[in-house]
Amino acid sequence: MSTTAPTPRENWSVPEKPGLDGLEARWDAAWEEQGTYRFDRTADRDGVYSIDTPPPTVSGSLHVGHVFSYTHTDTIARYQRMRGKSVFYPMGWDDNGLPTERRVQNYYLVQCDPALPYDPDFVTPTPVSERSKDEQKAMPAHISRRNFIDLCNTLTAEDEKAFENLFRTLGLSVDWERTYATIDDRSRRVAQRAFLRNLQRGEAYQAEAPVLWDVDFQSAVAQAELEDRERDGAYHRLAFHGPDGDVFIETTRPELLPACVALVAHPDDERYQPLFGTTVRTPLFGVEVEVHPHPLADPEKGSGIAMICTFGDLTDVIWWRELQLPTRAIVTANGRLGTPDADAMTPEGLALYEAELAGKKIAGAQQRIVELLRESGELVGDPERITHPVKFYEKGDRPLEIITSRQWYLRNGGRDADLRAALLERGHELHWHPPHMRVRYENWVNGLNGDWLVSRQRFFGVSFPIWYPLDAEGLPVHDSPILADEASLPVDPATDVPPGYTEDQRDQPGGFTGDPDVMDTWATSSLTPQIATGWGEDPDLFERTFPMDLRPQAHEIIRTWLFSTAVRAHLEHDSLPWTNTAISGWVLDPDRKKMSKSKGNVVTPLDHLEQFGADAVRYWAASGRPGTDTAFDEGQLKVGRRLAIKLLNASRFALGLGGGDGAARATDLSLVTEPLDRAMLAELARLVDEATTAFDGYDYARALERTEAFFWDFCDQYLELVKGRAYGGRGDEAAWSAQAALQLSLSTLLRLFAPFLPFVTEEVWSWWQEGSVHTAPWPDASQLRDAAADGDPQAFEAAAEVLGAVRRAKTEAKRSLKWPVDSVVVTESTHRAAALQGVADDVREAANAASLTVEVGAEPGVAVALAPEPDPA
């Protein structure tokens, strides 16, 4: 059973001079007022299409990349809506975490000091950018944690407004009544509830262990947040002293010599086999360290024997753990050398260390220890300069250190083969668009080297809903944490009191203390499906929307966001969080570099929206293939704008016929009798099939490209061919056929374009149709085929070819296109000649020809005889 085309109104109103200006504001307001994109929660799960919209980091800048990928998702949302789904399309704001903290610090020039008490009279500072030059150079003001969080909330509220404005102008069909923020109460409640359940099922645990540590942020960071950066370094050749002579190792971290706990070489390395089990003395400090064999030691690297320090890199951690070595940590949380374990050094070594190295920053310590080693003769030769990859926190400025601390972990398969296999299987269950992106997920899962470290030593984030009892000495008993009741969530353990205690017991011996940490931002973001669908908050909504249909996101955060979300849903619901994921590419600048703020090549989208209009910007974005990086091209904006204008004008023509009296011919498809009209509709039916297939496969770009190609052909060929007849040149019935075909095709084309050009299509729709084009049904090919009946696409093709030949003849003769033609003689094959015969009158009229004859022949061709120049006399 085919759906019929929407019925036009009785009275049409086609503007004299249609334009694009102001459409965004007008229709955004109308859609808001009419609730066009409101989620209909009476729909059951099968009738719903739910989208796990990426919450943009609101502390970041508005970026053309946002426009790009959010438009892709919006085209899918609009398509699904027109297919009759109730689209659940919320918007989240990611305002939680370090980027916000850092922005607040810089914006207001403040620093959070958790030791300070809350100041209830605190006044929001003037933004730095509005201060005088002198004031800008002032030191940051120290403020309490709660005041700091207030500032974070103030600033993110402003940022969120800017984002919403951008997205509204862009025409995202988001349900703006369904927004959330990753720091709001609901998100915090969900994050804390999920964590408590992880803890109760044994999926979350705490451990005292070496962790990667950013010395500037003074926080642990997770594997997923690392990046390698090439840095200059140098191999320093150091002499260790053994009973049978010196042993030489090479190191890029000589300042960690005081933290050296052993040497290590490959078990098969004959050069060092005699040393295994013996001890050697470290340079400068004279500490006895044992020489161990271990297969991870690479005989090819350096001198083939390495010093193990606690801790220079992740390999050190493995060796330390597997060889059960002692700990001699010297790097402190703030990136300076601290006090070593006195037992681990000779008295002379300790004295040297304290006099020369203790308290120095790492770089200074390295410089000084190299001087000392040179003086003692234990540095052999000159350091050999190299560049090598060094691990950084992706948002950090200094290399990561490894220090030992107590942290919360969440199991993610990094230490558990079964869980890892289950998560790989989830990756197979998920439908990836494009499919090859799954490999990145698998690479990541297979490369995990530990569980997910979820605690951060920061302030603006979701707290752990945990307290610890304090023993008689006032020390926390970490092994018996006090958990919050689910009903009390969200809690802030710094201000809320755990069950069974009173506030006056806080931080008192025998009392309690709150867990001071906050969760990793991904610990909240990994729950966006649960947050958006009301898990544990609104069971009815959850039932109708979870697991969600689509997760759109960028490829560089497959390892973080996509993976962590899959982990949480697997643990909590034993399911995928969504059935599809659409991975968008990046926007590149014309030099094919990824656009980024630091490179200063970011194009701001607001200017382009203003200059070219939202539909044009969306056109450019939707031309980017799924998962493909796309160069920013202002030329495409012009093309998009031209398309939108063309749509206005072609519509004005199609609807303005017959005196613009609003004769709704499209309701009576039996009116379509002319072969040309039927041929065009037959091709249009094919287009609908193609666009539908493309959209079902999440290939919005293909749907757009095909629709656009058809439309230009429609304008350039069909409209010209049909014009005379549509005006009534050959009688009412012939005109009605054209008018009905025009109305049907326009209705179809507007709906095919609606996901891409929501403003101009809605504008035209409003001239002659009831309701919104965005809630109209997606075009139905079978209805078009009914109207096309015996329509032969070849008739349209042949007509266009002949018209082209006539135009060429006129152009070559430098005549205007309306120049009269005496005769056109077409020679064609039998079938094409027959097809052409049926549309000959349309072609003759469009060519302004006195006669047109079609002959059957072996040599196809078109002979055009132009009318002669009129006699000037």
Next chain:
RNA sequence: GGGCGAUUGGCUCAGAUGGUUAGAGCGCUGCCUUCACACGGCAGAGGUCACAGGUUCGAGUCCUGUAUCGCCCACCA
């Protein structure tokens, strides 16, 4: 080191399961102020489909290798 993707006219890109003279748009050139559109229309020039082999009657399209670019991953002392 492992993997993924890309390489088509000056530029930005299409070319699904291999099949007639490789397509658009921008830019360029020329013409046309035509009653939907000068925020326009019509037409034209312009391509050894990165390179080298191979499969096939036939390859931009499949296979192998090479090069360049981008990205992801990896326990680089």
